[in-house]
Amino acid sequence: MSVIECNGLTKVYGGTKALNNLSFKIEENKITGLIGRNGAGKTTLLKIIAGLLKETAGELKVFSEKPFNSLQVSANVIFLHDQMNLPTALNLKELLETAASFYPNWDRELADRLFDYFSLNPLQYYNGLSKGMKSTFNMILGLSARVPLTMLDEPTTGMDAAVRKDFYRALLKEYIAYPRTIIISSHHLNEIEDLLEDILLVNEGKEILHMPVADLKEWAIGIQGKTTVINEWTQNTEVIYTKSIGIDQSYVVVRNHFSETERQRARNAGIDITPVTSSDLCVYLTSKTKGGIDDVFNKG
Amino acid sequence: MIFNLDGTKPIYIQLSEWLENEILNGNFESDQKIYSQYQLAEIFNINPATAAKGLNILADEQILYKKRGLGMFVSNSAKEMILAKRKNQTLKRLVQGIVLEAGRLQVSKEELIEMIKTADIREAEK
């Protein structure tokens, strides 16, 4: 069953297209990483899924319903982000109690245990928390609510390395014990990569890739060698990124269409074949030019 | 074991190699039940689907076999299969690399063989 079905979704914000004809499906009980640069449209997309914003064009179904103004969608979706507006008059304990009243699957014990583990003060107010503490509190809300669709936008903002690690583990344990559909948006793909099942890469409001994250590592390869040789090899393939090294060497990232024998021939021709890390690949795929920042400095 | 997270090798391949090592080391005997995808996910902090992928590689190679509803078990000839596979694939690839590098460094075949022999002696003396 698809939890989210999105067809030609477009959102115009003051003249610019935050989302531009976006289409994808997200299946039940998968952890999907929503990856993209700043301003790629990730938050806008999540807000539309949560029913906070209304799409300009296209169709979006969440649990087979249009999310904008749908009470069913709101009851089955929780969306946490780093610019949350929580009622200023309630302290943290009261906020947890309020959340408990809204979500029938709320796990009070889990919430309390996480709360104690991260040494939050029940009498403190959300607005008085540091960025990292806010993110920690959001995480407690998100995990304890046990909502069928849990969306976390930049969940680790401001968290220190230890808390981030704890968070990833807590998320995974919760997911294993109570499978649910989870979408995490993040800049740190290398950190969340292992938690993910699928990756949805967006850029400038468009979908670039949507595939199992495990396949991403074989989707493209990096080849390095003499520029003349490399150019020969990359003639008929899609080049994702190029970089010249030294006088006559090049490093090129291409789609991985090569068979094992071709790879062997390449190696024999003095070409180094290396895998490309997922986060590097995402950077290459979403950069405006094939040469990246180097192109700015290459005037010639 | 902590996986090599620099991204050079897919996690599920590293996982299947780790499981192979567990079998080679004798931590799992024939017909013994191996970890479930959820156990593996917990141990290594990875997505259960990725863990399943690692298990399925071994199942496809018949190193593991599935029992419906019970999980995956170690095949009778698992050890032999792993050894044979590693000889054929891993070792072969490594040797190819060595030969290629030796060519670049203009090391003769005889020299190379001699080097392998000394490396082995050192290994034995340890």
Place this chain on the structure above:
Amino acid sequence: MSLTKVSLIEVVKKQYVYKLKAYSQVFISLIFLQLLAVLFSMNGVGSMGSTVGSVEVQASYFSSDFVAAFTMLWGFITAILITTKAYRNDDFVFVANRVSSNLSNAVFLLTTSVVGGITAMLSSYLFKVIIYYFFKSTPILDAPIELLLGIFSTILYVFLFCALGYLVGTLVQISKVFTVLLPAAFFGALILEGLSGKAGTVASVFEFFFTESSLVLFIVKIIVAAGLLFSGAFVLSNRLEVRG
């Protein structure tokens, strides 16, 4: 994970309880405002002195109308306040849609009107006690039935102002143009009427609501008017997005 089924009534109820807690500052401001109003009233609303022959009569006229007026103003401002982005977004942190958010706001404002109405009338008693001790004069006390009527009509007036404030607040949320437009229109009309010396729209609207002598008609008028104002706000806000 199986989906949760919710009903609108259920969600409105939960949101209402949540708002009573989350918006508690509103009631604190009420207490301060009413105390302030009592203090203002101490000056006396008006006094008149006249000399009849050799007898000089000084009459001071005290009224707790100030308190009622302040409470209505408070209702108006409170209603505007809860339409602002910060408050509106609070709703959507948890389970809500625009209908449930508006309905729970209306129920919340009704509650504030009831609290405001009762406390306004009770503070008029406080006021009367103060008058009694400080001025050694016996105030005219209402009969219980009149007190109840007083409370009831104050509640309705406050609620009317809440409804008006809610619509005004919603308009402002839709476009900031209204922050200038609405006061300009109101005061403009008031000044024009003052200049022309004729009773215009503003005056007739006030007259329509504040001089009704039939209780039933008064109730109907207020309920219909508040209903219209709220429905206007509901319709207008149904497309409002929740922007961070």
